[in-house]
Amino acid sequence: MFSFNHQDIEVVSKRPVYQGFFKLDEYRFKHRLFAGGWSNEVAREIYQRSDAVAVLPFDVKRNELVLIEQLRIGAIQGHNSPWLLECIAGMIEPGEEALDVCRREAQEEAGLELGRIHKALSYLSSPGGTTERLHIYIAEVDAQNAGGIHGLDDENEDILVHRVSVEQAYGLLEQGKIDNASTVIALQWLALNKGKLIEQWS
Structure with missing residues (x-):
């Protein structure tokens, strides 16, 4: 090829x-x-840049997703707000396994304990300018108590947690209000594979 x-x-x-x-x-x-x-x-x-993970927490029982909102300075000149709705994400540090990073970041950024984690795909973020490869995961979660403000003070994180229905998330994607690559790709993957994933987790 x-x-x-x-x-x-x-x-x-x-x-x-x-x-x-x-x-x-x-x-x-x-x-x-x-x-x-x-x-x-x-x-x-x-x-x-090191490889990174992005995790989309999915509550199958409630048909809900957990997204986080935080300031991204690279979006300051965009047509929407520089506060973005995103997947949970984090860098894979030397010696770390990707799944461990998924669980660590879910706890740090959203106070979530993840259940089963499914690898969706990976992609090169912008291979003309960076070495980073991003690994996308869909994670099983109980979203009932998801919410609040999270993040690490020593990393100046200020992260607001949102519960949204799958349909709401698809609507935000269609309206262009979710416009960062990892979240767009994760939601598109879920739209194509949701049925198979639910069957696999049943």
């Missing part, structure tokens, strides 16, 4: 450019061309 693989790119150099909340490296590389031969040397700055 694919024309080329890792053997068809030559990394000439890689050097650190910036180290802060994100790490930025400059790559200089050449690659094979579809028409034959090799490209000129190309320079690109890439954010080096």
Whole structure:
């Protein structure tokens, strides 16, 4: 299916450019061309990010989802509010397993204990600019007591928990009020696979 693989790119150099909340490296590389031969040397700055998880808690019994609302500075110039409705999410730190991160972040960001966790898919967030791969999970949860404000003070988190029906979430998606990639993709996956998932968990 694919024309080329890792053997068809030559990394000439890689050097650190910036180290802060994100790490930025400059790559200089050449690659094979579809028409034959090799490209000129190309320079690109890439954010080096660990893989991350995004978890959509799903209460099958109540047909409800748990979403969180928090400020995202990258959305400040968007047409909607910079406070976004999102899945629970977090970075996978070295030595951590993805499922452990799902459970830790659910507790930290929403005060939730997760039941069964189903891997939906994974995707590259923005491969032209970052190394991050995001792993999407749907998690079984009892949403009856979900709510309140959560987050870690030492990470300046201020997170409001929402219970919404599946239909409400689909409506917000259709209206463009949920517009961050991980939550859009998780909801679209659920719309396609909800029946199979409920059957699997029955």
